[in-house]
Amino acid sequence: MQKTRLKNRIKQMLALSIAILVVLSMFTACSAQSSTTVINNVKDINGKRIGILVGTLFEDTAYEDFPSSSITFYNTYADLIQALKSGKIDTFLCDDATARALCDLDYKISFLPQLITNEKYGPIFRRSEGGEKLCEKFNRFIYNYSERGDLSLLQGKWLNAGKSGRDTFYKFQDLPDVNGKIRIAAVNDTEPFSFVSFGLLTGYEVGLMYDFCKEFGFAAEIVSTDIDDVFSGVSVGKYDIGVGLLSYTDERNERFIFATPDYEGGAVAVVLTTVAEESNGFFGSIVNGFDKTFVREGRWQMFLDGIGVTLLISCVSAILGTIIGFALYTLGVYFRNKNKAFLKFLDLYVLFVKRMPIVVFLMISYYAVFGNTNISGLVISIIAFTFTFAATVIDLFHSTVSKVDNGQFKAALSLGYTEMQAYNKFLLPQATKAIANDYKESIIGLVQATSVVGYISVEDLTKISDLVRSRSYESVFPLVATALIYFFIAWILTLIIRNIEFVFDEKKRTPDKILKGVDKR
Amino acid sequence: MIELKGICKTKKDATVLHNVNLTINDGDVIAILGPSGMGRTALLTTILTLEKPTSGEVIIDGKIVGSKGFDYYDARKKIGMVFQDFNLFKNITVIENIMQPLVDLMGLSKQEAYERACDWLRRVGVMGKAFEYPDDLSDGEKQRVAIARTVAMDPEVILLDNPTSRLDPIMKKEVHNVIRDLAKNGSTLVLVTNEIRFAREISNRVVYFDEHTVYEEGQTSKMFESPKRDKTRQFFKQFKLLNIEIDNIDFDFIGVSSRIDVFAENLNLSPKTANSMHVAFEELVDQIVLSTIKERENFKLKTTFECDEKNGVIYFTCKYDGEEFNPLISDDDLALMIINHSLNHLNFEYVSDSDYKNVVTAQFSAKK
Numbered sequence: 106m107q108k109t110r111l112k113n114r115i116k117q118m119l120a121l122s123i124a125i126l127v128v129l130s131m132f133t134a135c136s137a138q139s140s141t142t143v144i145n146n147v148k149d150i151n152g153k154r155i156g157i158l159v160g161t162l163f164e165d166t167a168y169e170d171f172p173s174s175s176i177t178f179y180n181t182y183a184d185l186i187q188a189l190k191s192g193k194i195d196t197f198l199c200d201d202a203t204a205r206a207l208c209d210l211d212y213k214i215s216f217l218p219q220l221i222t223n224e225k226y227g228p229i230f231r232r233s234e235g236g237e238k239l240c241e242k243f244n245r246f247i248y249n250y251s252e253r254g255d256l257s258l259l260q261g262k263w264l265n266a267g268k269s270g271r272d273t274f275y276k277f278q279d280l281p282d283v284n285g286k287i288r289i290a291a292v293n294d295t296e297p298f299s300f301v302s303f304g305l306l307t308g309y310e311v312g313l314m315y316d317f318c319k320e321f322g323f324a325a326e327i328v329s330t331d332i333d334d335v336f337s338g339v340s341v342g343k344y345d346i347g348v349g350l351l352s353y354t355d356e357r358n359e360r361f362i363f364a365t366p367d368y369e370g371g372a373v374a375v376v377l378t379t380v381a382e383e384s385n386g387f388f389g390s391i392v393n394g395f396d397k398t399f400v401r402e403g404r405w406q407m408f409l410d411g412i413g414v415t416l417l418i419s420c421v422s423a424i425l426g427t428i429i430g431f432a433l434y435t436l437g438v439y440f441r442n443k444n445k446a447f448l449k450f451l452d453l454y455v456l457f458v459k460r461m462p463i464v465v466f467l468m469i470s471y472y473a474v475f476g477n478t479n480i481s482g483l484v485i486s487i488i489a490f491t492f493t494f495a496a497t498v499i500d501l502f503h504s505t506v507s508k509v510d511n512g513q514f515k516a517a518l519s520l521g522y523t524e525m526q527a528y529n530k531f532l533l534p535q536a537t538k539a540i541a542n543d544y545k546e547s548i549i550g551l552v553q554a555t556s557v558v559g560y561i562s563v564e565d566l567t568k569i570s571d572l573v574r575s576r577s578y579e580s581v582f583p584l585v586a587t588a589l590i591y592f593f594i595a596w597i598l599t600l601i602i603r604n605i606e607f608v609f610d611e612k613k614r615t616p617d618k619i620l621k622g623v624d625k626r
Numbered sequence: 627m628i629e630l631k632g633i634c635k636t637k638k639d640a641t642v643l644h645n646v647n648l649t650i651n652d653g654d655v656i657a658i659l660g661p662s663g664m665g666r667t668a669l670l671t672t673i674l675t676l677e678k679p680t681s682g683e684v685i686i687d688g689k690i691v692g693s694k695g696f697d698y699y700d701a702r703k704k705i706g707m708v709f710q711d712f713n714l715f716k717n718i719t720v721i722e723n724i725m726q727p728l729v730d731l732m733g734l735s736k737q738e739a740y741e742r743a744c745d746w747l748r749r750v751g752v753m754g755k756a757f758e759y760p761d762d763l764s765d766g767e768k769q770r771v772a773i774a775r776t777v778a779m780d781p782e783v784i785l786l787d788n789p790t791s792r793l794d795p796i797m798k799k800e801v802h803n804v805i806r807d808l809a810k811n812g813s814t815l816v817l818v819t820n821e822i823r824f825a826r827e828i829s830n831r832v833v834y835f836d837e838h839t840v841y842e843e844g845q846t847s848k849m850f851e852s853p854k855r856d857k858t859r860q861f862f863k864q865f866k867l868l869n870i871e872i873d874n875i876d877f878d879f880i881g882v883s884s885r886i887d888v889f890a891e892n893l894n895l896s897p898k899t900a901n902s903m904h905v906a907f908e909e910l911v912d913q914i915v916l917s918t919i920k921e922r923e924n925f926k927l928k929t930t931f932e933c934d935e936k937n938g939v940i941y942f943t944c945k946y947d948g949e950e951f952n953p954l955i956s957d958d959d960l961a962l963m964i965i966n967h968s969l970n971h972l973n974f975e976y977v978s979d980s981d982y983k984n985v986v987t988a989q990f991s992a993k994k
Contacts, residue, residue: 512713513715513716515676515709516707516714518676519674519702520706520775520776521702521727521731523699530715530726530730534717623740
């Protein structure tokens with residue numbers, strides 16, 4: 106019956122996946138060509154091509170200090186390294202602590218030791234009475250901590266070259282609540298200051314926070330999130346403290362209180378080392394990519410979590426959205442003649458959803474509508490996607506039902522059926538059947554649309570792939586893997602829905618079934 | 627019995643119906659003829675209470691539609707309608723199309739509904755397809771099922787909106803047979819159609835519907851033979867007079883041929899008579915006259931066929947302008963031979979003080 110078709114499908118999908126993997130790994134392997142010029146000194150940078158991480162302060166530095174240079178923006182350090190290696194840029198700027206961590210992992214890059222700017226890094230507190238008091242406590246703490254020599258120890262552990270000593274994990278959950286509870290937000294990808302390893306948050310400033318809470322008797326809830334959420338969260342009071350290689354600027358000082366810095370460094374330039382190229386070969390790079398993306402630090406678990414979140418948001422939104430959308434549509438039919446305002450409202454609702462880009466809507470929901478509440482990004486995502494999917498469902502019914510013969514509706518009325526009867530007995534079954542295909546496509550579209558929830562710091566599959574990209578400094582492989590996973594999810598959904606469609610198939614209605622209970626002559 | 631009193635309907639400043647007055651008595655078979663776009667369909671949907679008139683009253687069995695406590699659904703059960711597009715329910719089988727309304731609305735048991743459905747399907751000849759879905763039927767079968775569905779409800783009046791306009795000739799005949807049977811068995815029918823011959827055959831009353839109202843109405847025979855008002859006469863005349871005007875050599879020959887066929891069909895003329903008409907046009911007009919005068923730069927040619935039903939004669943005339951040319955003395959022997967075989971009283975005249983100087987006339991018998 107369906108088994109050979111299924112087998113063929115599986116073969117197709119497998120072949121497609123492997124083909125994509127191979128093709129894109131070719132890019133990984135071939136991407137290390139350089140047409141970069143060698144830079145040995147900071148003085149040589151001006152006039153060369155500079156890469157800058159999006160949203161960082163280095164943008165201003167580049168414009169001011171290297172006015173003849175061209176600047177290109179990238180989203181992650183992995184992308185910057187990739188661009189450097191493939192010759193798109195000659196150098197990129199970043200904090201010295203980060204540079205040290207990056208260059209530790211990759212002998213092909215190194216950084217020029219001269220500090221281009223001088224920065225002070227430290228935790229931020231809310232500009233409020235409570236924030237001031239807490240900051241004061243922290244300042245007292247770090248003064249003593251430093252005097253005791255503990256600060257140097259901690260820095261030695263985390264900030265020097267080499268990765269020894271970086272597998273310390275801090276058990277915040279064991280801290281007793283003596284003087285109250287505080288919430289800390291740490292940026293999730295600023296190694297070695299705060300970062301996620303083996304699924305757990307750790308790092309220099311994380312350790313610092315742990316010792317602070319322990320000494321002052323605070324129970325703490327520490328969360329890893331992206332830098333935007335750290336800033337906005339501390340600003341509205343969602344978090345009490347924010348850490349993660351946050352440098353002092355006058356502008357930031359207006360919004361937050363900066364504690365005594367826990368590190369002083371500055372911007373440096375990362376360049377290619379002049380070492381001969383070593384090629385891995387296709388197969389080698391696939392294995393390497395796989396290892397970095399999934400195997401190391403158990404990153405496959407992160408992917409599983411991400412898939413879980415994506416599916417959770419998609420399924421809940423799909424189910425709720427379908428129920429609500431269908432209910433609203435049916436109400437609309439019921440009120441067809443009695444209440445035109447309701448129908449107008451539905452039209453506007455659908456039009457609004459169609460015209461509003463989902464990303465913007467999501468961010469408005471998160472930052473504006475639910476901005477002052479403590480509702481998690483995950484819940485807000487579900488609310489937003491339910492809202493939009495319901496509109497999709499209404500629109501689907503509208504367009505399909507109108508295509509289903511209005512004449513049949515008239516015929517039903519002429520026989521003596523009420524409008525609701527005509528709708529339920531004849532139009533709806535036909536519409537449902539006709540809708541099936543477009544509905545299936547909408548669900549898949551929903552799954553793909555959820556890939557933007559990373560914008561509001563929800564760790565779905567796409568956001569996880571972002572994190573893995575930052576952690577592994579690999580761009581291509583995690584992205585390809587993510588795309589394949591999305592294909593796979595869509596494929597599974599298609600199979601499921603197709604089987605549901607089968608249940609409704611009208612070929613199953615045999616004469617015997619139709620005439621149950623009737624004595625045929 | 628259904629009465630319409632002063633029914634008017636406007637939609638966004640456009641008149642759909644204007645002051646319609648009509649009484650439908652039990653046993654009437656009323657044909658509603660007239661040009662399209664004048665509101666005949668709206669008339670039917672208003673009788674069916676699906677549309678509300680802007681003013682006026684519809685009275686069904688003594689009750690005014692829209693009055694307090696008026697039961698629309700009950701009224702609609704008593705009035706059946708057959709649509710131009712059949713409108714069968716596509717999600718259920720043919721037999722269910724008939725059974726379901728009986729069970730849902732008439733309170734019949736499934737057994738009773740089944741028996742009645744079978745009965746009607748047999749009568750309309752579609753029992754063999756009882757368990758097929760409507761999409762698998764031919765159009766003629768679909769319409770017969772639609773009629774069965776309507777009639778199975780045992781309505782007091784059956785409205786039919788151009789029931790055969792979507793059908794080819796053979797299917798038309800199938801459906802006509804079914805409708806004829808209904809009329810013979812005493813059903814009350816209101817038939818909106820342009821099948822003039824069929825309308826004439828089965829109806830006892832004819833309504834000429836024009837200008838969005840009942841322009842004229844009366845007994846069928848009177849309406850067809852001696853309509854009183856101008857427009858009515860013109861309408862019926864077109865079935866007795868065929869007028870063909872040609873002013874350029876690239877005219878639609880096939881179109882004209884078809885018009886001749888429809889003319890003959892509407893008057894129920896015998897094949898021989900129809901053939902004579904074709905001969906008159908193809909041989910005399912096209913073959914001889916047009917092939918000569920087409921050489922001229924401008925020409926105007928007018929051909930008419932007029933049917934005198936009382937005397938059973940068709941008068942043929944062909945007039946054209948320009949210099950004198952007598953087709954009856956042309957060289958085309960073959961054409962002339964055919965012409966002489968079919969047409970009588972052939973004559974040519976040259977009338978110098980007229981628009982159309984050349985006049986050819988003929989006659990032939992019109993048998994039915």
